[in-house]
Amino acid sequence: MNYSFDFSPVFAAWPMLLDGILGTLRMSSLSMVFGLALGLVFMLMRMSKLPMLRSIAIGYIELIRNTPILVQVFFVFFGMPALGIRLSGEQAAILAMTLNCAAYAAEIVRGGVQSIRPGQIEAGRALGMHSVDIYRFIVFRPAIRAVYPALCSQFILMMLNSSLMSSVSAEELTYFAQTLDSQTFRSFEIYFTLGVIYLAMSQFFSIALGLIGRVYFSYPAK
Amino acid sequence: MTGTSASEQAIAMSGVNKWYGHMQVLKGIDLEVGRGEHIVLCGPSGSGKSTLIRCINHLEEIQQGTVTVNGTTLSQKGSNADHIRRDVGMVFQQFNLFPHLTVLENCMLAQRRVRKASVADAKEKAMRHLERVHIAEQALKYPAQLSGGQQQRVAIARALCMDPKIMLFDEPTSALDPEMVKEVLDTMISLADDGITMICVTHEMGFARAVAHRVIFMDRGEIIESAKPDVFFSNPSHERTKAFLSQILNH
Numbered sequence: 001m002n003y004s005f006d007f008s009p010v011f012a013a014w015p016m017l018l019d020g021i022l023g024t025l026r027m028s029s030l031s032m033v034f035g036l037a038l039g040l041v042f043m044l045m046r047m048s049k050l051p052m053l054r055s056i057a058i059g060y061i062e063l064i065r066n067t068p069i070l071v072q073v074f075f076v077f078f079g080m081p082a083l084g085i086r087l088s089g090e091q092a093a094i095l096a097m098t099l100n101c102a103a104y105a106a107e108i109v110r111g112g113v114q115s116i117r118p119g120q121i122e123a124g125r126a127l128g129m130h131s132v133d134i135y136r137f138i139v140f141r142p143a144i145r146a147v148y149p150a151l152c153s154q155f156i157l158m159m160l161n162s163s164l165m166s167s168v169s170a171e172e173l174t175y176f177a178q179t180l181d182s183q184t185f186r187s188f189e190i191y192f193t194l195g196v197i198y199l200a201m202s203q204f205f206s207i208a209l210g211l212i213g214r215v216y217f218s219y220p221a222k
Numbered sequence: 223m224t225g226t227s228a229s230e231q232a233i234a235m236s237g238v239n240k241w242y243g244h245m246q247v248l249k250g251i252d253l254e255v256g257r258g259e260h261i262v263l264c265g266p267s268g269s270g271k272s273t274l275i276r277c278i279n280h281l282e283e284i285q286q287g288t289v290t291v292n293g294t295t296l297s298q299k300g301s302n303a304d305h306i307r308r309d310v311g312m313v314f315q316q317f318n319l320f321p322h323l324t325v326l327e328n329c330m331l332a333q334r335r336v337r338k339a340s341v342a343d344a345k346e347k348a349m350r351h352l353e354r355v356h357i358a359e360q361a362l363k364y365p366a367q368l369s370g371g372q373q374q375r376v377a378i379a380r381a382l383c384m385d386p387k388i389m390l391f392d393e394p395t396s397a398l399d400p401e402m403v404k405e406v407l408d409t410m411i412s413l414a415d416d417g418i419t420m421i422c423v424t425h426e427m428g429f430a431r432a433v434a435h436r437v438i439f440m441d442r443g444e445i446i447e448s449a450k451p452d453v454f455f456s457n458p459s460h461e462r463t464k465a466f467l468s469q470i471l472n473h
Contacts, residue, residue, distance in 0.1 A: 122281055
């Protein structure tokens with residue numbers, strides 16, 4: 001082996017990598033927030049009394065969870081212009097990840113809602129509260145708490161999957177790494193460093209989400 | 223059943239039938255409860271007593287008959303259930319406190335959302351009722367940090383915060399350790415002394431003797447016997463009542 005390792009071109013490109021890190025964090029965070037919100041809508045549809053809404057939600061969830069996210073983002077970025085909808089790489093990435101995240105979040109949160117004892121809902125009804133208020137103030141927090149670790153793993157997985165968004169030239173970390181690779185040919189150094197950065201970001205998300213959980217779910221368990 | 227005029231009636235159930243699938247759980251229930259009356263409902267498990275009181279605030283749907291609370295007749299689908307629930311408080315066997323809210327917040331939530339009370343008013347009323355059940359010093363704790371008896375007293379205070387005219391108790395002491403039963407029963411006795419209308423599903427016969435105006439015995443979905451406590455315990459007229467009493471009193 002006569003390859004001499006040289007990380008200096010990688011470190012020299014730190015402003016570009018920083019841009020990439022910020023891009024990844026931005027796209028993942030937005031997709032998480034939008035995805036969770038949309039996921040709640042699908043979860044409510046999935047649990048609705050109306051067979052029509054249930055079918056739509058089940059169809060959507062099955063479609064998303066049984067197709068690759070790369071195909072989904074290709075469809076959004078390359079396919080939708082045929083319908084007159086042209087999105088930038090970043091917009092397409094956020095849309096695809098949001099749609100993807102919503103399907104998984106809907107199923108995870110549904111598990112949480114189903115773990116709530118019926119007595120909790122009955123207590124709210126007996127106090128004269130409306131369904132919306134019962135969900136918002138009685139069911140929501142304990143339900144999310146019950147599935148919070150699963151939800152966090154899903155978010156971290158999505159942050160890692162965002163590297164695939166480089167394929168539609170969304171300007172996230174992997175996209176910049178590939179650019180740097182084509183300029184310097186320091187593939188080993190670049191992808192090694194990339195791995196370390198993703199690892200650090202996973203840890204960051206894990207800790208940050210853990211802290212949010214500690215604050216929001218600080219009430220003692222039964 | 224003795225006729226009370228409509229204005230004196232808190233609750234009137236008439237010809238109530240209810241099925242779970244093919245199984246009939248309530249059979250031809252006729253029951254009138256006067257204002258300020260205290261009723262104890264007892265019977266073997268599966269006799270329909272919990273189901274009966276859950277029909278009063280429409281936690282259960284009925285298939286036939288009518289339920290009228292304070293002059294308002296429940297519609298079949300329960301579209302006016304919220305209206306009726308304003309007057310009816312309920313205490314459950316499993317307490318059903320909200321685990322993510324403090325004791326104080328448990329007592330404030332429905333006041334804020336249903337009564338649209340201000341924070342200050344809701345808090346003031348919550349503290350008043352928590353003091354009444356002797357648990358005000360625990361107001362900032364969470365339900366999981368309290369004993370069963372304390373949780374049940376909080377649940378009573380939470381219901382009282384809505385100014386109910388009627389209180390329904392669904393086996394309020396059945397999930398408690400024996401040493402905590404008394405504190406809950408004492409709270410309920412003090413409520414009864416204040417003249418609130420009360421229906422209580424319980425096997426606490428001491429409580430029945432102390433506060434009930436009428437004791438009702440149910441079996442297999444039917445009201446078998448309804449009598450004043452002294453008559454009910456000393457001289458029940460039905461064989462099934464006698465058999466039930468001998469089982470719960472002789473041990």
